[in-house]
Amino acid sequence: MKPGKLPPELLEKLVLSRLPSKGKGVIVGPGTGIDGTALNVEGTLVASSDPITGATKRIGFYAVHVNANDVAVMGAEPRWFLTTVLLPENANEGLLSEIIDEISREAEKLGVAVVGGHTEVTLGLDRPIVVGTMLGEAERLVRPDGARPGDAIIMTKWAGIEGTAIIAEELRERLAPILGEEFLERASSLIEYLSVLPEARILRKVANAMHDPTEGGVLNGLHEMADASGLGFRVYAERIPIREETKTLCNYLHLNPLGLISSGVLLTSVPRDYAKKTVEELLxxxxxxxxxxxxxxxxxxxIVEENEERPAWRPESDELWKVV
Structure with a gap:
């Protein structure tokens, strides 16, 4: 495809015809010659925007779920998605079709309408980049700075699951002779746990604050929650769940799973009296x-490790960047 905006006929063929039908509250949706969207919002509007730059495969999948997670942790139900797709000069139509199909499929799973965006071939890129913006409605806003002293910290799923899936896919050729295809299939399948919507829908009823730890992993996520609320924290290393697939990859590549990108995990600050019952409900x-x-x-x-209390280190960058 040639550099610049997609011609109207390609836009219709590869993008517009593949998007989900209009969703709740959509007054003006995507179309040729339409540069914006109009929405009817009933609750508190929550918005977030994130690019997908660390993966080259399934980036449409990542774009929807990473941005949906960011509004879900504020107590909102994701409703509307806008996306900018930037393609390298040598991209073919099949690549764009794959990205749009992923976006459409995952948006439909979440009940999200794709209401706008932009698609072009951009000079100087060596990989596609997808930037997403998700909008949602919240009946009860969960503020990211709402954690309180004494709150229990609840963590869902396992540390480093997104990083595990990315590494298994991006380094498959290198790792297959050593770890085996069956192992890499299990590791890459962890991407299916990327959404935090199921637990956010339960936790938003009682949470003082919620956060999905992305770059820098679980430890950086804890620091970010503490930063927002002006607090400290104590966590226990042996209580942090880590999948065997993550441990194996991290041991082989000399990575720390607590600093590995962890979309799919939800960290929640919950009043101590509600913590045990809340965990039981999640389970x-x-x-x-x-x-x-x-x-x-x-x-x-x-962080308490082997009964010894040590300063909780803060990752300067994600462990993923050491290998991908």
Missing amino acids: SHGITASIIGEFLAEEKRV
């Missing part, structure tokens, strides 16, 4: 969950 819905620590009024931020 009853088949969602792995643990109480991993608590927020502190004092500034110290520590």
Whole structure:
């Protein structure tokens, strides 16, 4: 495809004809010659925007779920999605079709309408880049700075699951002779746990704050929650769930799973009195969950390992960038 905006006929063929039908509250949706969208919003509007730059495969999938997670952690139900797709000069129509099909399929799974965006071939790129913006409605807003001293920290799923899936896909050729195709299939399948919507729908009823730890993993996510609320924290390393696939990859590649990108995990600050019952409810819905620590009024931020309290290190960059 040639550099620049897609011609109207290609836009219709490869993008517009593949998008889900209009969803709730859509007044003006996507179309040729339409540069914006108009929406009827009933609750509190919550919005978030994120690019997908660390993966080259399934980037349409990532774009929808990463952005949906960002509004879900504020107590909102994702409703509307806008996306900008930038393609390298040598991209073919099949690549764009694959990205749009992924976006459409995952948006429909979540009940999200794709209401606008932009698609073009951009000079200077060596890979496609997808930038997403998700809008949602919240009946009860969960503020990211709402954690309180004494709150229990609940964590769902397993540390580093997104990073595990990305590494298994991106380094498959290198790792297959060593770890085997069956192992890499299991590791890459963890991408199916990327959405935090199921647990967010349960937790938003009781949470003081929620956060999905992306770059920098679980530890950076804890620091970000503490930053927002001006608190410290104490967490217990042995309570942080980690999949065997993640442990194996991290051991082989000399990575720390607690600093590995962890979309799919939800960190939640919950009043101590509700914590145990909340974990039981999550488990009853088949969602792995643990109480991993608590927020502190004092500034110290520590991790307890082998009964020894140590300062909780803060990743300067994600462990993923060491290998991908």
